[in-house]
Amino acid sequence: MTTETVGSVEASDNGPTSTGSRSTMILGIVTLVALGVLVLFGLILSPADENQGEAVRIMYVHVPSATLSYVGCFLTTIGSAIYLWRKSRWWELLAYASAEVAALFTAFTLITGMLWGRPTWGVFWIWDARLTSEAMLMLLLLGYLAVRGLAADYQVRAKRAAIVGLLLVPNVLIVRESVQWWRTLHQKPTLSLAGAHIEGLMLFSLFTGFIAITLVFIWMVIHRFRVAWLEEQVDLEGLDEAIAERRAEGVVS
Amino acid sequence: MSTAVILAEATGTWPYVATAWVVVFGGMGAYALVTVLRGRRLSKKVAPEKRRWS
Amino acid sequence: MLSDAWLIARKDLKLEIRSRVALNQVIPFAILVLVLFAFALDPDRGLLEKATPGLYWIAVLFSGLLAMQRSFAVEAADGVTDALRLSGLTPSGIYLGKTLSVAVQLLALEVLLGVGVAVLYGTSITGWLLLVATIVVATAAISTAGTLFGVVAAGLRVRETLLPLLLLPVLAPVLIGSTRAFEAALSGTPSEGWPWVGLMSVFAAVYVVAGIFGFGPLMEES
Numbered sequence: 025m026t027t028e029t030v031g032s033v034e035a036s037d038n039g040p041t042s043t044g045s046r047s048t049m050i051l052g053i054v055t056l057v058a059l060g061v062l063v064l065f066g067l068i069l070s071p072a073d074e075n076q077g078e079a080v081r082i083m084y085v086h087v088p089s090a091t092l093s094y095v096g097c098f099l100t101t102i103g104s105a106i107y108l109w110r111k112s113r114w115w116e117l118l119a120y121a122s123a124e125v126a127a128l129f130t131a132f133t134l135i136t137g138m139l140w141g142r143p144t145w146g147v148f149w150i151w152d153a154r155l156t157s158e159a160m161l162m163l164l165l166l167g168y169l170a171v172r173g174l175a176a177d178y179q180v181r182a183k184r185a186a187i188v189g190l191l192l193v194p195n196v197l198i199v200r201e202s203v204q205w206w207r208t209l210h211q212k213p214t215l216s217l218a219g220a221h222i223e224g225l226m227l228f229s230l231f232t233g234f235i236a237i238t239l240v241f242i243w244m245v246i247h248r249f250r251v252a253w254l255e256e257q258v259d260l261e262g263l264d265e266a267i268a269e270r271r272a273e274g275v276v277s
Numbered sequence: 278m279s280t281a282v283i284l285a286e287a288t289g290t291w292p293y294v295a296t297a298w299v300v301v302f303g304g305m306g307a308y309a310l311v312t313v314l315r316g317r318r319l320s321k322k323v324a325p326e327k328r329r330w331s
Numbered sequence: 332m333l334s335d336a337w338l339i340a341r342k343d344l345k346l347e348i349r350s351r352v353a354l355n356q357v358i359p360f361a362i363l364v365l366v367l368f369a370f371a372l373d374p375d376r377g378l379l380e381k382a383t384p385g386l387y388w389i390a391v392l393f394s395g396l397l398a399m400q401r402s403f404a405v406e407a408a409d410g411v412t413d414a415l416r417l418s419g420l421t422p423s424g425i426y427l428g429k430t431l432s433v434a435v436q437l438l439a440l441e442v443l444l445g446v447g448v449a450v451l452y453g454t455s456i457t458g459w460l461l462l463v464a465t466i467v468v469a470t471a472a473i474s475t476a477g478t479l480f481g482v483v484a485a486g487l488r489v490r491e492t493l494l495p496l497l498l499l500p501v502l503a504p505v506l507i508g509s510t511r512a513f514e515a516a517l518s519g520t521p522s523e524g525w526p527w528v529g530l531m532s533v534f535a536a537v538y539v540v541a542g543i544f545g546f547g548p549l550m551e552e553s
Binding site for chain 1: 479480483484487489493496497500501503504507508511526527530533534537538541545548549551
C-alpha cells in the first residue's frame with residue numbers, strides 16, 4: 025500500500041532541481057519508516073476492538089488526520105495574522121501551504137469517518153457535532169483556497185486570502201460551538217468517536233499513527249511551501265523570461 | 278502482504294478498513310507526487326540562488 | 332471614524348433608494364423564495380408552519396446575499412473604490428458605514444419577510460422580545476461578516492460565485508442560532524433561545540473587530 029509514497033519521496037530528494045534538500049530527504053525516509061511501522065501495527069499486530077471490531081483500525085489514521093487538519097488551520101491563521109501585521113511573505117506562503125495540506129487531511133478525516141460510521145452506526149453520515157463541524161471546516165478551507173488561487177496580482181490574492189485565513193480559527197471555533205449546542209439541545213448526545221477502551225497495542229498503534237501522519241504533514245507543508253515560493257518567483261520573473269528560458273532548454277537537450 | 282491479509286480475513290468490516298487505508302495512503306502518495314512534480318517543473322524556471330534550500 | 336461611517340451609510344442608502352433595485356428586484360425575489368418553499372413543501376400538512384423559522388432565515392440569507400452583492404457591485408464599478416480611498420475617510424469608517432447600510436436593508440427585508448410568513452404560512456407570532464432581539468443580533472452578524480467578505484470578493488471577475496462560497500459556511504452558526512431562537516420564541520419557550528442570541532453577539536463582535544482592523548490593508552490595494 026505504501027509503494028506510491030515510496031516512489032515519489034525517494035525520487036524527489038535526489039535531484040538538484042527540485043523542492044527537496046538533504047534535510048527533507050532524511051525527513052522523507054524517517055516518514056516512510058514511520059508509515060511502515062503504522063501499517064505493521066495498525067493492520068497486522070494490533071488486535072480488533074471488542075465493540076468496534078476491525079473498524080477500530082480506521083481510527084489509527086482517522087484521529088491523527090483530524091488533529092492535523094486543525095493544526096493546519098491554526099498555522100494558516102497564525103501565518104495570515106503575521107502577514108497582515110508584518111507583511112512577511114514567508115508567513116503568507118506558510119499559511120497557504122498549510123491550508124492546502126489541511127484541506128487534504130480534512131478530506132481524509134471525512135472519508136475515513138464515513139467509512140468508520142457505516143459498519144459502526146449503520147450509516148455513512150449522521151449529523152454528529154464532530155462530523156458536521158469537520159465538513160464546515162472543509163468548506164471554510166475551500167473558501168480560503170479559492171481566494172488564494174485567484175488569477176490576480178500576488179498582493180491582491182495574498183491580502184484578501186489573509187483576511188479569510190485570519191478568520192479561519194475564529195470561524196471554526198464558533199461553528200464547532202454552535203453545532204455542538206445544536207446537537208445537544210435538540211437530540212440525545214451523540215455517540216463518542218473515541219468510545220472504545222484503548223490500551224496496550226491499540227494505544228501504541230494510535231500513537232504510531234500520530235507520529236507517522238504528523239511527519240507526513242510536516243514533509244508536505246515544507247514541499248508545498250517551496251512550490252509556492254517557486255510559483256511566486258516565476259510570477260515575479262515574468263512570463264517572457266520563462267518562455268525564453270524554456271526555449272533555450274529545448275535547444276540544449 | 279496486506280492485501281493477502283485483507284482477502285483472507287474478509288469479514289464484514291475489513292472492506293471498510295481497507296478502503297479507508299487505501300484512501301489515506303493513496304491520497305498522501307498522490308499529493309506528494311503532484312507536489313514534487315510541480316516543484317521539479319518550477320525549479321527549472323528559477324535561478325539556483327533563489328532556491329534557498331538547495 | 333463614526334462620522335465617516337454615517338456619511339458612507341447615508342450615501343449608500345440614498346443610492347439604493349434612488350436606483351430602486353432593492354425595491355424592484357430584491358424584494359420580489361425574497362417573496363418568490365417564500366412562494367417556492369410553499370411549492371416544495373405541501374402547505375396543507377402544516378409543514379410550512381412547523382418549518383417557518385428555518386425557511387424564514389434561509390430566505391433572509393439568500394435575498395440578503397443578493398442585496399450585499401449589489402452593494403459592492405456599485406462600489407467596484409467606475410473606480411469608486413479609488414475615489415473612496417482618495418477621499419481621506421478612515422477605512423474603519425468606510426467599513427462601519429457599509430455595514431450599517433447593509434444592516435438597514437436587511438432589516439427592511441426581514442420585516443417584510445416576517446409579514447410574509449405570518450400571512451402566507453399562517454404562522455402565529457409569539458415571544459416578541461426574543462424575536463426582535465434575534466433579528467437585531469442576527470442582522471448585525473450577517474451584515475458585519477457580509478461586508479467584510481463582500482470586500483474580499485469585490486472587483487473580481489468571479490465575485491458572484493466567490494461571495495456565497497465564502498459567506499455561507501461562515502454564516503452557518505448564525506443560521507443555526509437564529510433558527511433555534513425563532514423556534515424557541517414561537518414555541519413559547521424563550522429561555523432556550525437566549526443563549527443563541529449570546530452566541531450571535533459574539534460572532535458579530537468578532538467580525539466588527541476583524542472588519543475595523545482588516546479594512547485598512549484591504550483598501551490599500553486595488
